[in-house]
Amino acid sequence: MTRRILLIGVAAAVALAGGYAAMRGAWSPPGAVAQAPKGKGKGGSVAVDVAQAVKKKVPVRIDLLGNVTPIAQVAVKPRIDSEIIEVHFSDGAIVRKGDMLFTLDHRALDAQIRQTQGILNGARSQLEQAQRDVERYEALVAKNATTLVTLNNAKTQVNIFTAAVESNSAQLELLRVQRDYTFIRAPITGRVSMATAKVGNFARQADPIPLATIIQVAPVYVTFALPQRSLPELRQAITNETATIQAVVPGDGRHASGQVTMVENTVDPATGTVPVRATMPNTDELLWPGTLVQVRLVFREEDAVAVPSAAIQVAQAGPFVFVVKNGVATVTPVKVARVLESETVLGGGLEGGEMVVIEGHLRLTNGTRVSPRESKAGT
Numbered sequence: 001m002t003r004r005i006l007l008i009g010v011a012a013a014v015a016l017a018g019g020y021a022a023m024r025g026a027w028s029p030p031g032a033v034a035q036a037p038k039g040k041g042k043g044g045s046v047a048v049d050v051a052q053a054v055k056k057k058v059p060v061r062i063d064l065l066g067n068v069t070p071i072a073q074v075a076v077k078p079r080i081d082s083e084i085i086e087v088h089f090s091d092g093a094i095v096r097k098g099d100m101l102f103t104l105d106h107r108a109l110d111a112q113i114r115q116t117q118g119i120l121n122g123a124r125s126q127l128e129q130a131q132r133d134v135e136r137y138e139a140l141v142a143k144n145a146t147t148l149v150t151l152n153n154a155k156t157q158v159n160i161f162t163a164a165v166e167s168n169s170a171q172l173e174l175l176r177v178q179r180d181y182t183f184i185r186a187p188i189t190g191r192v193s194m195a196t197a198k199v200g201n202f203a204r205q206a207d208p209i210p211l212a213t214i215i216q217v218a219p220v221y222v223t224f225a226l227p228q229r230s231l232p233e234l235r236q237a238i239t240n241e242t243a244t245i246q247a248v249v250p251g252d253g254r255h256a257s258g259q260v261t262m263v264e265n266t267v268d269p270a271t272g273t274v275p276v277r278a279t280m281p282n283t284d285e286l287l288w289p290g291t292l293v294q295v296r297l298v299f300r301e302e303d304a305v306a307v308p309s310a311a312i313q314v315a316q317a318g319p320f321v322f323v324v325k326n327g328v329a330t331v332t333p334v335k336v337a338r339v340l341e342s343e344t345v346l347g348g349g350l351e352g353g354e355m356v357v358i359e360g361h362l363r364l365t366n367g368t369r370v371s372p373r374e375s376k377a378g379t
Contacts, residue, residue: 045369048360050324052374053307055352058345059298060233060338066224066247066295068287070217071279072188075210076101078203079181084211091194095186095214102195102211104182104203113175120168127161134158190216215289218282222247222258224295225273234263234276237299245278246296247287256286260297304337309344311356312336321350322357322364324372329357331366 082104089101133154140146186192193213197203203211222245226234237243238260246255258280267274278295280287287293311321312334319336322329334349350356355372357364364370 045327045371046329046360046363047371047373048322048324048329048357048364050355050372050374051308051311051358053305053311053346053350053352053354053356055303055305057301058304058306058340058343060300060302061296061298061340062226062230064224064226064295064297066222066278066293068247068280068289068291068293069221069223070190070215070289071219071221072190072216073289074187074190074214076184076186076192076212076214077207077210078102078104078184078205080104080178081202081204082106082182084197084199084201084203087195087199089192089195089212091192093192094217095190095192097186097189099186100183101186101192102184102203104184106179106182109175109179109182113172113179116168116172116175120165120172123161123164123168127158127165130154130157130161184211186214188214188216190214217285217289219258220280220282220287220289222278222280222287222293222295224276224278224297225268225271226263226276226297228267228272228274230297230299231263231267231274233299234260234297238263240300242298242300244298246298247278247280248294248296249286249291250294252286254286255296256280256282256284305346305350305352306340306343307346307350307356308358309339309342310358312344313361322361323350324355324357324370327369327371329364329366329368329370 084102085105086103087101088103089095089099095101134151137146137151137154141148141151191214193215195212196209197211234243243260245258245260247258248255258278260276261279262277264275276297307321312319313321318333320331320333323332324330332349332354335347337345337347339345355374357370357372360370
């Protein structure tokens, strides 16, 4: 009985195997072949992307963080205590030097000016009378018709009225100056802040908050800290007139150009840096005062070999690249000088013109056969 069951099981297995083979033949298209594993090229070689090492002029530069600071900044404050009767600017507008900003109430000063003018006119009249008396007494003394004491008294009166005229003239000038203070004008050209006080408010000299603030926006300074190791290069570049600077605002593709105009006379021993200041024309107001910017300080340009940064690999022995020649990838040690965006500038290892691998390094060893395909620009 057991033997019979075993024979039936074997027959069922053979039948299932035959059915599976028949179905496979029915569903497989004629002529189908197995695909080669991905990453393999012709003849079992590894497919890689390559780019050419180029010898060209590249900038010698350093990237730093800087801060935009205004050349001039003025806090507008009143010089007398009075009520604001008119505001002549819009908040945040550009104002020119001499433009009217605020007008203060000057009626009390006008009254004092008229009062002092009247006193001055009276003093001048008295002075003229005293001078005529002196002339008359001098003639009488010459004829012995009056005493010398009378003449001297007349001269004393002249001196008294002369002092009164000078005192009232000075007082009148002071009042006119104070009246001019009621017309607050822009001392510099720049962009004005919002007015902290409007019409009807009382402006006081002692108020700690200014009525407005004017900041010069063109030109502006960009200040940054330069490592002391780069100071000799900067000084040499300034001497050779090859130093240029660009300020890049984060999130903005544009950049502003300028010139280094000041290097501090000492190095900060605590940080090992020296403050450097550049003047930027900023005619388009790209640089906003107070903004943190990326500073690209170019010392000079020199001939060097550059490769895409994706080609650089790092091992225990140092950086290297895979150089492709005659379909074979060879490990070539290189010396990295600096990195410029997507390019790496080499200080040695390549002469220029070599094809280097930029994609597919993980499947490579020294001497691996490869199927190179040149990468297009921008990929």
